[in-house]
Amino acid sequence: MSQATQPSLSIADLACQMPKAELHVHIEGTLEPELVFKLAQRNGITLPYPDEAALRAAYNFHDLQSFLDLYYACADVLRTEADFHEMTLAYLQRAHADNVLHTEIFFDPQTHTARGIAFATALGGIRSAMAEANKTLGIGTRLIMCFLRHLSEEDAFTTLAQAMPYLAQLDGVGLDSGERGRPPELFERVFAKCRELGLPAVAHAGEEGPPDYIWQALQLLQVKRIDHGVRAAEDPALLAHLAQSGIALTVCPLSNIKLCVFRTMADHNLPALLQAGLNVTVNSDDPAYFGGYMNDNFRAVVQAGNLGAADCYRLARNSFEASWISAAEKVDYLAQLDACFTRSGHSAAIAR
Numbered sequence: 001m002s003q004a005t006q007p008s009l010s011i012a013d014l015a016c017q018m019p020k021a022e023l024h025v026h027i028e029g030t031l032e033p034e035l036v037f038k039l040a041q042r043n044g045i046t047l048p049y050p051d052e053a054a055l056r057a058a059y060n061f062h063d064l065q066s067f068l069d070l071y072y073a074c075a076d077v078l079r080t081e082a083d084f085h086e087m088t089l090a091y092l093q094r095a096h097a098d099n100v101l102h103t104e105i106f107f108d109p110q111t112h113t114a115r116g117i118a119f120a121t122a123l124g125g126i127r128s129a130m131a132e133a134n135k136t137l138g139i140g141t142r143l144i145m146c147f148l149r150h151l152s153e154e155d156a157f158t159t160l161a162q163a164m165p166y167l168a169q170l171d172g173v174g175l176d177s178g179e180r181g182r183p184p185e186l187f188e189r190v191f192a193k194c195r196e197l198g199l200p201a202v203a204h205a206g207e208e209g210p211p212d213y214i215w216q217a218l219q220l221l222q223v224k225r226i227d228h229g230v231r232a233a234e235d236p237a238l239l240a241h242l243a244q245s246g247i248a249l250t251v252c253p254l255s256n257i258k259l260c261v262f263r264t265m266a267d268h269n270l271p272a273l274l275q276a277g278l279n280v281t282v283n284s285d286d287p288a289y290f291g292g293y294m295n296d297n298f299r300a301v302v303q304a305g306n307l308g309a310a311d312c313y314r315l316a317r318n319s320f321e322a323s324w325i326s327a328a329e330k331v332d333y334l335a336q337l338d339a340c341f342t343r344s345g346h347s348a349a350i351a352r
Helices: 011-017 033-043 052-057 064-075 081-097 111-112 117-138 153-169 183-198 211-219 230-234 236-245 253-258 269-275 294-303 309-321 327-344
Strands: 020-026 100-107 138-147 172-176 204-206 225-228 246-252 280-281
Touching: 011 294, 011 309, 011 327, 020 081, 020 211, 020 225, 020 280, 020 309, 033 052, 033 081, 064 111, 081 100, 081 117, 100 117, 100 172, 100 327, 111 138, 111 153, 117 138, 117 153, 138 153, 153 183, 172 183, 183 211, 204 211, 211 225, 211 230, 211 236, 230 236, 230 246, 230 269, 236 269, 246 269, 253 294, 269 280, 269 309, 280 294, 280 309, 294 309, 309 327
Parallel strands: 020 100, 100 138, 138 172, 172 204, 204 225, 225 246, 246 280
Antiparallel strands: none
16 A cells, blocks of 8 residues: 555554653652552562552542652652662653653652752662663653752752752753742742853743742743643733743643643643644653653543644644754654654644
């Protein structure tokens, strides 16, 4: 059968097979229950759950904080460089299986240094896994060090001081953890210092926090991307600014449902944000906790009836264009994306 007469892939299959980048994933949030128990046994830690099934049953969150409580408890099993390496490599193998060509990973050093784990231990394990995956799988990576916003700016400065010997291994900084009552303005000074050091910034804003938190992240922290950002829809001026500036939103659909930001996937505003001309991307956030990696997120949105082939193409293209890869890498990845759509019979979706 000639290429011209081959049947097209379904939209869901197309979304799964297309090349893509992931720009919003917390490496500690990729810690699957099976690995939690494996590392707990390795490190002599007794968990408050009898088995993996009981732990997974606890993933019934009613808001962001209820998730974070379990998230930090599970992270306690990470003790050695080998633990961080194994967790990171498992995620990268899973991302590669979802046709993720490049991923920009968040990690939270304060989660570990507060437990007595050296900054270098976490960084070394994560970085060694990134190097291995690049060599064996060809997947590109960047690493973004996040400050925990439920802690003080002084604590963030302490973390930055710990990071100083390793700046060459960090590709940027971010701001994560619970938004409520913790506006970006509380971290203006530490982000200014990071800019002086040449570290680009991103920040979680507009997930549970109001649109004003997005404005603050843009104006005070001078971020390059907004992580989540779905509440931008409540502010028409902000929507217009985001559309005009091209600032990317790293949206996480399954996470938003799991944490009750939206009631159902059919209620999610990702298609509306895309339609409004915003630079929206799809990401998995904390996939071990929220029921899905990249392809699971794309499949869920498509199956809710909210995305067509052209939308999937735009989301994948956005992910490469919003990434921190070189111009040459972007050209290569976008050519692979175009080739995928041409082969699949969806070449009409390619936006020129």
